[in-house]
Amino acid sequence: MTKKNKKSRSIHSYISNNLILKIISLIFAVILWSFVTNSTNPDRTKTLRDVPVVLQGLETLEEKGLTIRDDFEKLLPTVTVKVNVKNSDYRMVDKNVVFVSVDVSEIVKDGPNSVSVVPSFSNMVDVSLASIEPQAINITVDKLLEKEVPVTVNKTGALSDGLVCVNPQYDETVFIKGSSYYVERITGP
Numbered sequence: 001m002t003k004k005n006k007k008s009r010s011i012h013s014y015i016s017n018n019l020i021l022k023i024i025s026l027i028f029a030v031i032l033w034s035f036v037t038n039s040t041n042p043d044r045t046k047t048l049r050d051v052p053v054v055l056q057g058l059e060t061l062e063e064k065g066l067t068i069r070d071d072f073e074k075l076l077p078t079v080t081v082k083v084n085v086k087n088s089d090y091r092m093v094d095k096n097v098v099f100v101s102v103d104v105s106e107i108v109k110d111g112p113n114s115v116s117v118v119p120s121f122s123n124m125v126d127v128s129l130a131s132i133e134p135q136a137i138n139i140t141v142d143k144l145l146e147k148e149v150p151v152t153v154n155k156t157g158a159l160s161d162g163l164v165c166v167n168p169q170y171d172e173t174v175f176i177k178g179s180s181y182y183v184e185r186i187t188g189p
Helices: 001-019 019-040 058-063 087-092
Strands: 045-057 066-068 076-087 098-103 111-121 127-133 137-148 173-179
Touching: 045 087, 058 066, 058 127, 066 173, 076 087, 076 111, 111 127
Parallel strands: 045 098
Antiparallel strands: 045 076, 066 137, 076 127, 098 111, 111 137, 137 173
16 A cells, blocks of 8 residues: 555545544534524525404495305404515514404405405514415305394293292394394294
């Protein structure tokens, strides 16, 4: 074996078998990665799950003689929002940074309607929308109906000892206002 070959083999052996050198290299790589990441401050994508959706424009819809058929909270209680945020602000972003709403004030006809889900962001942190799921929801709208329904009181069962039943006082009719789908099904006594 030549002297040059022996020397190169010992350097190779020293580098590949020296645990301390490997640990120092790893520490240096982490420090270098941290420096580059913090100095460039790249965008990261953060997923915010179970963001509540707020209904807006119901009063305007009712002024048009329309209303939502079913309970809105049961239609779509939450959405998933993905946002782009700077690496330095990543930990500060949570569900409180985003406000998600659906506006039903633009609906002009009864029946099924697709309404866009619209996010807005607080100005505490610089974020931008990457995606939102779902992007729209289907809401069934009915005509707003008011109906007068007669009231009757039925006395059933026995009273406990010492209690006396007097004739109750009540309005003879009540007005019910809501979705025509349900109000039309209400019948009197």
